[in-house]
Amino acid sequence: MLQLRDIEVISSVVRYYTLTRAQINRLHFPTDSDGRITRKRLRVLHEEGLINRTNMQVVNPAMGAPAYVYFPSSKGCAFLAQELKDDRFLSACTRTPNWTHLYHWVEVAQTHILLDQAIVKFPGVSKIEWISEWTLLNADEKEPEKRFKLYTRLGPKLVCAPDAAFLLQRLVEEDEFRKVFYLEQDRDTTENANRVAAQKCHGFASLYERRMHVARHFPIANVDKFTVLFVAPSPNRRDALCKAFADKPAAKLYRFVSQTDLTADTFLVAPIWYSCAGEPTSLLKNGGAT
Numbered sequence: 001m002l003q004l005r006d007i008e009v010i011s012s013v014v015r016y017y018t019l020t021r022a023q024i025n026r027l028h029f030p031t032d033s034d035g036r037i038t039r040k041r042l043r044v045l046h047e048e049g050l051i052n053r054t055n056m057q058v059v060n061p062a063m064g065a066p067a068y069v070y071f072p073s074s075k076g077c078a079f080l081a082q083e084l085k086d087d088r089f090l091s092a093c094t095r096t097p098n099w100t101h102l103y104h105w106v107e108v109a110q111t112h113i114l115l116d117q118a119i120v121k122f123p124g125v126s127k128i129e130w131i132s133e134w135t136l137l138n139a140d141e142k143e144p145e146k147r148f149k150l151y152t153r154l155g156p157k158l159v160c161a162p163d164a165a166f167l168l169q170r171l172v173e174e175d176e177f178r179k180v181f182y183l184e185q186d187r188d189t190t191e192n193a194n195r196v197a198a199q200k201c202h203g204f205a206s207l208y209e210r211r212m213h214v215a216r217h218f219p220i221a222n223v224d225k226f227t228v229l230f231v232a233p234s235p236n237r238r239d240a241l242c243k244a245f246a247d248k249p250a251a252k253l254y255r256f257v258s259q260t261d262l263t264a265d266t267f268l269v270a271p272i273w274y275s276c277a278g279e280p281t282s283l284l285k286n287g288g289a290t
Contacts, residue, residue, distance in 0.1 A: 005029075006045060010080055013051050014072045014092045016109040017132060018102065020056075021068060023110065042070065050076040052094070056102050069102050093134035107259075108132075108163050108185045111231055115166070117264035124171040125268065125284070128178065131165045131217060152203075152212055160203030160212075162228070167218045170284065179223035180213045181283075184230045186241065193240035201248035204228055208250050227283075229273070230256045238274060246276040255281070 009028050013019055019027075025038040032038050045051045052073045072094045080089040097105055112130065119125050137149040144161075145153040152160045162182040169178045184200065207213060213226045232238040235258040242256050255273040266272050271280040 002044075002048075003041075006041060006050075007080070007083060009041065009045065010050050010072075010076045011084075013070050014077060014080060014089060016112055017093060017134065018069050018071050018097055018105040018109050020070070020106055023106070023113065024070065027113070042068075045076075046070075048075075049073055050079055052096070054096060054099060054102070056099065069097070069106060071097055091136055091139070093132070093136070095134065104163075104185060104187060107187055107231075108183065111183060111185060111262070112164065114262060114264050114267055118267035119168075121264065122268060122284070126169045128167040128169050128220070129218065133161070133163055149217065152207060152216060154203060154206040154210065154212070158202060158206060160207045165213075165217055167221055168283075177223055178218070178221050180218050180221045180226035182213075182226060182228045184228060186230055186232045186237065193237070193244040196241065197244035197248050201245060201250070204253055205249035208253060226253065228254045230254060231259055231262060232256060233259050235260065239278075242274050242276055242278060251276040255283075 005028055009024055012024065012027055016023075021035060021038055021042060024042065025032055025035050029035075029038045029041075042051070042053075046053055050073060051070050053068045053070045056067045056069055072092050074094050077089045077092045077094060081087050115127065119127055131150050133148070133150060135149045136147065138146055141147040144151040145159070150162060150165055154160060163185045164183040166181050166183070167178055168181060169176060171177075182204070186196065188196075208226065214221050230238075230241055232241055238256045238258045242254075245251055245254050245256075252275075254276055256275075257273050261270075261272040268284045269282050271282050273283060274280050
């Protein structure tokens with residue numbers, strides 16, 4: 001028999017796309033110290049076809065032995081649409097994630113979780129929309145720029161394809177500020193940072209120049225400038241990325257953070273986000289827009 005918490009678990013899997021047992025444990029079973037109850041409920045949901053699972057297939061230092069990663073199922077999405085009376089669940093991504101990118105998507109999900117937890121702490125701040133790499137624009141199309149909302153073709157050989165994007169709204173007295181943020185989850189400490197900057201910078205610069213962040217992604221945004229958030233695995237990697245982007249087009253767009261500094265408490269208001277000039281700031285500014 002399904003429990004209310006089971007519906008919440010399915011909703012989280014749909015919301016974040018890829019979640020490990022440990023992440024679900026922390027979100028929905030915080031007192032389940034040994035994970036036994038969490039594993040039992042996940043087994044029930046999987047056997048009922050309400051969530052899917054796949055294997056990490058590689059040993060991850062943060063997760064121990066190869067772990068299951070849970071992702072949405074068509075049956076689970078239909079169940080949520082029925083129970084929560086929201087047909088938007090029917091368009092959720094249910095594709096099996098490629099195992100070679102699982103760790104990356106799990107880390108994107110963790111950043112999404114931290115953002116949601118941070119927003120709860122600040123009245124007047126809300127996330128209007130989150131667009132993932134797999135958010136559909138038109139399911140019947142085959143070409144990625146027509147099929148997916150975030151994948152944006154800007155020229156014959158130029159695309160901008162961030163890991164995710166979100167629209168953050170902040171109420172200040174009677175004013176509403178709605179700003180676009182793009183997310184790049186960097187977890188590669190060995191690939192040259194200059195190469196990453198060369199691969200990414202022209203897409204974001206063109207996106208900004210042509211205002212595609214409003215025209216294509218978030219039409220109700222009213223803050224002209226968007227910000228690209230790079231989450232790096234370490235302070236050294238953060239600093240290398242800062243330096244690499246400093247002489248690239250539209251360098252003012254970027255903010256860099258070490259994953260070691262990123263928590264629900266620090267995400268929005270702590271000066272942990274570094275610009276290409278090297279000065280750390282917070283995402284929320286006092287008395288105005290982000």
